[in-house]
Amino acid sequence: MTPETEAHHPHAGPKLYLVILGALLVLTAVTVAAAGVDFGSSSANLVIAMIIASAKASLVALYFMHLRWDKPLNATIFVAGLCFLGIMLTFTFMDNTTRVEVHTRMAFTPAIVPPDEGTPEEGAAEEEPVSAVSAAESATIH
Amino acid sequence: MGNSTVETPDLSLMAEALRREPPDSELNYLNAERGLWSWLTTVDHKRIGVLYIISILFMFFLGGMAAIVLRIELLTPERTIMSADTYNKAFTLHGAIMTFLVLVPSIPATLENFVLPLMLGAKDVAFPRMNLASWYCYIVGALVMMASLIFGGIDTGWTLYTPYSTETSGGVGLVLVGAFIVGFSSIFTGLNFIATIHKLRAPGLSWFKMPLFVWGMYATSLIQVLATPVLGITLLLLLMEKVLNVGVFDPALGGDPVLFQHFFWFYSHPVVYIMILPAMAIMSEVIPVFSRKTIFGYKAIAFSSMAIAGVGFIVWGHHMFVSGQSSLAATVFSFITFLVAIPSGIKVFNWLATMYRGSISFEAPMLYAISFLLLFAIGGLTGLFLGSLAVDVHLHDTYFVVAHFHYVMMGGSLMAFIAGLHYWWPKMFGRMYSEKWAAIACGLIFVGFNATFLTQFLMGARGMPRRYYNYLEEFQPMHVFSTVGSWFVLAGFLVMLTYLIASLRKKKADAPGNPWGARTLDWEETSSPPIAHNFHHTPVVTHGPYDFYPQESGR
Amino acid sequence: MSESSATLNQQQTQHPFLQHHFTDAEQQFDASKIGMWLFLVTELLLFGGLFVAYGILQSMHPEAFVEAHHHLDRTLGAFNTGVLLLSSFTMVMAVWAAQVSKRKALIVNLSITLVLAGGFLVVKYFEYAHKFYDGLLPGSFYTFEGGTAANQHIFFSFYFMMTGLHGIHIVLGMIAMGWLLRRAIRGDFSARYFTPVDLVGLYWHLVDLIWIYLFPLLYLVG
Numbered sequence: 031m032t033p034e035t036e037a038h039h040p041h042a043g044p045k046l047y048l049v050i051l052g053a054l055l056v057l058t059a060v061t062v063a064a065a066g067v068d069f070g071s072s073s074a075n076l077v078i079a080m081i082i083a084s085a086k087a088s089l090v091a092l093y094f095m096h097l098r099w100d101k102p103l104n105a106t107i108f109v110a111g112l113c114f115l116g117i118m119l120t121f122t123f124m125d126n127t128t129r130v131e132v133h134t135r136m137a138f139t140p141a142i143v144p145p146d147e148g149t150p151e152e153g154a155a156e157e158e159p160v161s162a163v164s165a166a167e168s169a170t171i172h
Numbered sequence: 173m174g175n176s177t178v179e180t181p182d183l184s185l186m187a188e189a190l191r192r193e194p195p196d197s198e199l200n201y202l203n204a205e206r207g208l209w210s211w212l213t214t215v216d217h218k219r220i221g222v223l224y225i226i227s228i229l230f231m232f233f234l235g236g237m238a239a240i241v242l243r244i245e246l247l248t249p250e251r252t253i254m255s256a257d258t259y260n261k262a263f264t265l266h267g268a269i270m271t272f273l274v275l276v277p278s279i280p281a282t283l284e285n286f287v288l289p290l291m292l293g294a295k296d297v298a299f300p301r302m303n304l305a306s307w308y309c310y311i312v313g314a315l316v317m318m319a320s321l322i323f324g325g326i327d328t329g330w331t332l333y334t335p336y337s338t339e340t341s342g343g344v345g346l347v348l349v350g351a352f353i354v355g356f357s358s359i360f361t362g363l364n365f366i367a368t369i370h371k372l373r374a375p376g377l378s379w380f381k382m383p384l385f386v387w388g389m390y391a392t393s394l395i396q397v398l399a400t401p402v403l404g405i406t407l408l409l410l411l412m413e414k415v416l417n418v419g420v421f422d423p424a425l426g427g428d429p430v431l432f433q434h435f436f437w438f439y440s441h442p443v444v445y446i447m448i449l450p451a452m453a454i455m456s457e458v459i460p461v462f463s464r465k466t467i468f469g470y471k472a473i474a475f476s477s478m479a480i481a482g483v484g485f486i487v488w489g490h491h492m493f494v495s496g497q498s499s500l501a502a503t504v505f506s507f508i509t510f511l512v513a514i515p516s517g518i519k520v521f522n523w524l525a526t527m528y529r530g531s532i533s534f535e536a537p538m539l540y541a542i543s544f545l546l547l548f549a550i551g552g553l554t555g556l557f558l559g560s561l562a563v564d565v566h567l568h569d570t571y572f573v574v575a576h577f578h579y580v581m582m583g584g585s586l587m588a589f590i591a592g593l594h595y596w597w598p599k600m601f602g603r604m605y606s607e608k609w610a611a612i613a614c615g616l617i618f619v620g621f622n623a624t625f626l627t628q629f630l631m632g633a634r635g636m637p638r639r640y641y642n643y644l645e646e647f648q649p650m651h652v653f654s655t656v657g658s659w660f661v662l663a664g665f666l667v668m669l670t671y672l673i674a675s676l677r678k679k680k681a682d683a684p685g686n687p688w689g690a691r692t693l694d695w696e697e698t699s700s701p702p703i704a705h706n707f708h709h710t711p712v713v714t715h716g717p718y719d720f721y722p723q724e725s726g727r
Numbered sequence: 728m729s730e731s732s733a734t735l736n737q738q739q740t741q742h743p744f745l746q747h748h749f750t751d752a753e754q755q756f757d758a759s760k761i762g763m764w765l766f767l768v769t770e771l772l773l774f775g776g777l778f779v780a781y782g783i784l785q786s787m788h789p790e791a792f793v794e795a796h797h798h799l800d801r802t803l804g805a806f807n808t809g810v811l812l813l814s815s816f817t818m819v820m821a822v823w824a825a826q827v828s829k830r831k832a833l834i835v836n837l838s839i840t841l842v843l844a845g846g847f848l849v850v851k852y853f854e855y856a857h858k859f860y861d862g863l864l865p866g867s868f869y870t871f872e873g874g875t876a877a878n879q880h881i882f883f884s885f886y887f888m889m890t891g892l893h894g895i896h897i898v899l900g901m902i903a904m905g906w907l908l909r910r911a912i913r914g915d916f917s918a919r920y921f922t923p924v925d926l927v928g929l930y931w932h933l934v935d936l937i938w939i940y941l942f943p944l945l946y947l948v949g
Contacts, residue, residue: 040823040826040827042823043823044820044823047816047819047820047823048816050816051812051813051815051816054812054815055809055812058805058808058809058812059805061942061943061947062801062805062947065801065943065947065948072789072793072948075947075948076948079943079944079947079948080940080943082943083939083940083942083943086939087936087939087940090815090932090935090936090939091932091936093819094815094816094818094819094928094932094935095928095929095932100760101757101760103370103761104760104761104764107761107764107765107768108764108767108768108771110398110768111398111767111768111771111772112771114398114485114772115771115772115775115778115779117485117486118402118438118772118775118776118779119775119778119779119782121434121486121488121489121501121504121505122431122434122438122779122783123782123783123786124498124500124501124504125430125434125489125497125498125500125501126428126431126498126783126786126787127498127786128498128499128500128501129496129497129498130498130499289748294748295747295748296747296748297748298748298758298761298762299758299762300746300748302762359766359769362765363762363765363766363769364762366761366765367758367761367762367765368758370758370761371754371757371758371761372748372749372754372758397765397768397769398768398769398772399772400769401769401770401771401772401773401775401776402772402773402775402776404773404776405772405773405774405775405776405777406776408892409776409777409780409888412865412866412884412888413866416865416866416867416868416884417865417866417867417868418865418866418881418884418885418888419866419878419880419881419884420780420784420881420884425866425878425880425881426784426787426788426791426877426878426880426881427784427881428783428784428787431780431783431784435776435779435780705747710750
């Protein structure tokens, strides 16, 4: 479809866009309301919030950004970007959430203690490089 | 497309003429406009390619001299010519220049910029002004990075690992900002080429009739667009960590230093595929032409390019086997690393099959292509050693790693770039160079390269750590051998510079339109050098890119 | 007027702004759209990196993030979300107006979008000022006394980095819209040629998309 023909018969007009805007505003209200409800675990709240956000995002992408009526290549490009972002997220989380604290098996205090009040000075002061094992640990990490 | 049916060659008169005679003195892109300003404001993809060639070769020599100098330091186990601090800065400078400012832009910004529209039958790339903007981003970014030298340079290694990179002062900030700007250069290039390949192909040029060079560059461009922004955010986060102590990578502030490595390598592993895919793309052009035989396994090579681009995104953790990753993550990354070797292997076998029973000639491009095959095979295979989890624990951060990546990046990517430069040199400048001196340079580089880096595999396997200023006495003979090898490499490049400049200084353009007898649009339908708008009429594609004329000997 | 220049003028009016290396306006339009979507993907991955870092750090310090996010004003955040959604609506209306050659509607909608964008920034200014006052600042500038969980400063590091980068993109969008407005007033856009409006619109929608995820992540769940 040439830009000229697209222009003479645009796929969507003010009415449709207004409906989509309404849906977006309603979903915003829903997500704010849902945030006040306790769904059990904190991750449940996060998942629900992300689902609602994705619904809103889909409306914006499909209708406001015209993906619904565009050539499929544009949507493919966008979805591909999302997939690779997903890869980055998944694999990084796979690492960070499956690490086993080596020193807990050894049952002594870790070398670095998280600071109490969130100020760097205290954290640094509480550093205690103690045993051969933690020294070996830091030797392999470089 | 490309099979052995014996038929009368279908030559247009123009193609025939281009094969035999040098061009008349018509205006071409080089002399169509004159003056420095016309070059600095050009939107002609060919001129932008030439601007990039000059800039990148300059940076290559800068980075190369850093390497020469640091290898001189390593002649003795103690101090030779510089302090330990200076040594650290030398290898950092070498790495940063060679990765960000040379290898990443090398083939895409120079050869692809020049050749792609010609190969597609287009008058320019999709977004010519963005193309020029890309070059300016490169120049400005490079200047900002080099400005860090005024502040004493950086000694963090090009990998910028935390916590050292966040704690040290000096020029780190400038390098971060400069690299961020250079990143835009890469993104603009990739973006431009994807749009060009999708929309600006000549009539008759379907996806599977395109030269394989285009497939390789398409895959490269995809990586450029997807991976470079992650480098961007990594550099920004590092900057925020330095300026605001945000606490993302600092354990004392609740952060995770290994997270930096995840971010860094999510870009920096695909970036090595940005370096090698174009090299492979060039191989797919040079090898058929100089074997006068159609490529073996066109679709396999095309799909392998895409596979390498895709799978290359999910192996980055193999740089972090000893960094404190979880065992699960390490195992997964190791397994996938083995998978990513498969499409590369397919390509190498297909190129060899192309050469088999071909009519091989040994002009300069082919000499470098054969060097590529040997050196890339070694580099690629040693990558499997490093991808094996248990073996890597011993080899990580040793000279084995250094040798591996020099074999693939220099023996692979750089050799291919030089092959491409020699292949398209007559097209770009209308002049032939001395084949004799080209062969001598190739010999010097090949011998020197292996002397320098084969030794380093042995050193690394015996425990010589990388980036070390002092080392044990027992490693000295190998270090000396390696350093002397680097001098042969330098000699080879100096010879190359000399004969290439000599070819440019020839008064008369002596290159025919198609000296190698290739069958792609860039050779058959354009003069050498091409006119400013590339084609007199839009070409129509009627045959495959590797449909060479059957030989008299009958096959 | 000679015949050749008449033909030239005819070509000009039929295909304004057609560049020499494209065969026709449709090819140029399609290529421009592809280019814009590719650029949007780079923005997605740029912000996406921040989202990944946020996710990792949040999983490392869940209590800190939950506690810290209560300092954010949900009402203001929801209001700003509404403002941005409305601006997306007016932006797509501007594109529509250009498509049907309604110059006045185009100018009006672009102007409203600009005003709404400015309004978003004004609200953010007030939010930031409040944080500065309370000492709820990133990293080493965090001076807020109170709260039980450790490392709450990390949340505010992300708050400022993510909304800051987003804010920079809003400013850049406003500059692009200003440029569009100038060209719209000059009469550059019509059913024959509205590509820049379309492309800036796509960019603006992406800015909105990012906020659609930022709002719940920062303001609602922590």
